Amino acid sequence: MTERLEQYAILLDIILIDRIPDPALKDRKTLITLHWKPRARILRWPGLCLGAVVMSYFGVLSYPQPAFAYHTSYRQFDVWSDRPIDAGISTVLDDATRRMSTSELYSSDQKFRVFFCNATWRLGLYALFQTKVGGMVYSWLTPNIYIRNSVIAENRIVSPRKGPMRDAAHRPLSYFIAHEATHVMQARAFGRFYLPFYPTWLNEGYADYVGKAGDFDIADNIRLLKANDPALDYQQSRLYRGYHLDVAWLMDTCGMSIRSIYAHPPSEKEIIKVLKTENPNCALARTN
Numbered sequence: 001m002t003e004r005l006e007q008y009a010i011l012l013d014i015i016l017i018d019r020i021p022d023p024a025l026k027d028r029k030t031l032i033t034l035h036w037k038p039r040a041r042i043l044r045w046p047g048l049c050l051g052a053v054v055m056s057y058f059g060v061l062s063y064p065q066p067a068f069a070y071h072t073s074y075r076q077f078d079v080w081s082d083r084p085i086d087a088g089i090s091t092v093l094d095d096a097t098r099r100m101s102t103s104e105l106y107s108s109d110q111k112f113r114v115f116f117c118n119a120t121w122r123l124g125l126y127a128l129f130q131t132k133v134g135g136m137v138y139s140w141l142t143p144n145i146y147i148r149n150s151v152i153a154e155n156r157i158v159s160p161r162k163g164p165m166r167d168a169a170h171r172p173l174s175y176f177i178a179h180e181a182t183h184v185m186q187a188r189a190f191g192r193f194y195l196p197f198y199p200t201w202l203n204e205g206y207a208d209y210v211g212k213a214g215d216f217d218i219a220d221n222i223r224l225l226k227a228n229d230p231a232l233d234y235q236q237s238r239l240y241r242g243y244h245l246d247v248a249w250l251m252d253t254c255g256m257s258i259r260s261i262y263a264h265p266p267s268e269k270e271i272i273k274v275l276k277t278e279n280p281n282c283a284l285a286r287t288n
Ligand SMILES: [Zn+2]
Pocket: 179, 180, 183, 203, 204, 207
């Protein structure tokens, strides 16, 4: 083992300082001591510092409770905020629960933690510097749900962009909470470390499917898809509506369960190809 470690050390010496050791040098330990170790020490500290910063940041993301001044509990939710929490939060959470309970991944004994980041800098801190998002959860790391500044009494988030919020009628604050909570449920059902490897259309499409709780017209959206409407293209609209259509069609039209779709996710290209045909049929779903 020691012999092999020394060989690795010499290899690193070659890689790090671009120097081929003298083949006549018989004492490898001398070579390591003279050449590799000092340079390794120089490299070690920045590496350790960077590692410490990353671990500290993950700690901040995982345990943000002390940084939020206000807290309340309601049903299976714990809610924190950087501003006083409006009493209307119970109505919002009731509606979020109604949406979440349409999912077969939901159970009433699951707990959810929601953090309202009303200050933009705070959202940037907890949403990995993305200040335009409505909500965010890094379910592979923590089940914490972060929500942007919101008007709880009116069940809405404040638009992240100038002008009216896109698709606002179908996306109240309770939708955003249910969407992010669905990511938590997906992580619990399919594995937090495996979830990022499932297709984006499936993860986001199902979160929207649950978040909107049936507030979605499949036939109308197929019509828009065939017309190449930008609302169904995430790259253009930043909406998950196209992904939602894929999932809604597989589940509501073809009768698939979400667990069976996750077991064998079809290709999104294939789904879109079928949906654009004259009479989309479920043969694709049945072969998966
Ligand atoms: Zn999402």
